[in-house]
Amino acid sequence: MKFVKMHGLGNDFVFFEDKNGSGKDFSQLAVQLCDRHTGIGADGIIVIVPSDKADVRMRIINADGSEAEMCGNGIRCFAKYVYDHQIIDKKQFTIETLAGIMKPEVIIGNDGKVSLVTINMGKPFTDRALIPMNGPAGPVVDEPINIDGTVYKITSLLMGVPHTMTYMRDVDTVDLPVLGPKFETNPLFPRKTNMNFIQVVDNKTIKVRTWERGAGATLACGTGSCACAVGSYLNGFTGRSVDVNLYLGTLHIEYNEEDGNVYMTGPAAVSFEGEWMDE
Numbered sequence: 001m002k003f004v005k006m007h008g009l010g011n012d013f014v015f016f017e018d019k020n021g022s023g024k025d026f027s028q029l030a031v032q033l034c035d036r037h038t039g040i041g042a043d044g045i046i047v048i049v050p051s052d053k054a055d056v057r058m059r060i061i062n063a064d065g066s067e068a069e070m071c072g073n074g075i076r077c078f079a080k081y082v083y084d085h086q087i088i089d090k091k092q093f094t095i096e097t098l099a100g101i102m103k104p105e106v107i108i109g110n111d112g113k114v115s116l117v118t119i120n121m122g123k124p125f126t127d128r129a130l131i132p133m134n135g136p137a138g139p140v141v142d143e144p145i146n147i148d149g150t151v152y153k154i155t156s157l158l159m160g161v162p163h164t165m166t167y168m169r170d171v172d173t174v175d176l177p178v179l180g181p182k183f184e185t186n187p188l189f190p191r192k193t194n195m196n197f198i199q200v201v202d203n204k205t206i207k208v209r210t211w212e213r214g215a216g217a218t219l220a221c222g223t224g225s226c227a228c229a230v231g232s233y234l235n236g237f238t239g240r241s242v243d244v245n246l247y248l249g250t251l252h253i254e255y256n257e258e259d260g261n262v263y264m265t266g267p268a269a270v271s272f273e274g275e276w277m278d279e
């Protein structure tokens with residue numbers, strides 16, 4: 001089975017086309033392929049599927065086999081894949097996801113291929129009723145949560161997928177594999193949560209490290225970067241235009257005042273193409 005390995009600032013995915021609805025068990029395939037020793041190695045797999053609601057449909061399955069509603073870095077790579085492979089022949093188009101219809105605009109580089117993508121990620125939901133947390137309806141902003149005796153102030157919102165965040169003086173001191181899962185699987189979040197640790201650099205810049213639901217520590221998280229930009233605005237640490245500094249680069253996020261949508265701009269790249277020898 002032919003595949004293309006792509007990444008968005010190091011958040012990496014194995015891409016397949018499933019034009020005719022093969023009925024493959026992509027969950028089992030994701031666990032197999034994402035293994036960084038016995039598989040191809042990736043944070044997830046992304047499947048290109050026809051759509052009757054949009055120009056094309058994206059499915060994202062995490063490394064643990066769980067299917068996610070959306071993926072910000074993945075959808076930038078997806079937009080590059082479908083444009084560069086002539087599946088789509090326009091620079092602005094629509095992608096069906098489990099979180100709704102997303103609208104990318106691709107920017108072409110000197111090689112004639114997509115280098116950058118700007119995407120309307122839709123509206124963030126801060127209403128607690130939409131955030132998988134117990135308790136009365138209402139935004140979850142700067143609320144205390146006790147983890148093993150330490151109280152963290154969290155903000156939690158839905159950016160296609162559930163994102164929770166807390167602010168730190170130095171995010172590079174966070175032991176993600178220890179602390180991440182304590183939030184991801186906390187009973188407060190019936191659908192689990194992605195967990196983001198934010199360091200405010202200035203009122204236009206934040207530094208983010210993310211432990212992802214179903215994938216663990218990743219080098220970047222697109223929906224997480226969007227959620228952290230919105231959360232930083234809601235907490236009064238930044239304006240609506242934020243650069244999110246990640247390990248391998250920066251994502252630019254605009255939380256638009258007029259339409260209430262979040263716009264993300266960032267790179268997408270192909271690492272290599274190959275053939276997976278099905279058993």
Ligand SMILES: N[C@H](CCC[C@H](N)C(=O)O)C(=O)O
Pocket residue numbers: 011060062067068069070071072073074161162194212213214215218220221222223224
């Ligand atoms: N692991 C996430 C989905 C991928 C999100 C991330 N890779 C991104 O770039 O938005 C979840 O299950 O909620």
